[in-house]
Amino acid sequence: MMKKTLLAIGGGLIAISSFAVDMSKVDKSIELKDGSTVYLFKDGKMGMENKFGRVESMKEGHIMETKDGRRVVMIGNEVWRLEEALHGDHRN
């Protein structure tokens, strides 16, 4: 789900997305207990984003706990792919 934030800049209203993930590459995202997010790519591999919105490297096989108490095993460590999915639209 996209959270839209309205910012008043120079008298005009600009809608920005605080969640700029290219969802065409990401199958789903899972919120973790510590506030970070795991993005699951369509090929089953994962990338991690910490609670500050930065892409983080994590060892494959690491067990993470989701917000609702389930366990997720880290598959892959798609740092660069996630970086591109999250921030690729910032580049020209």
Ligand SMILES: [Cu+2]
């Ligand atoms: Cu992880």
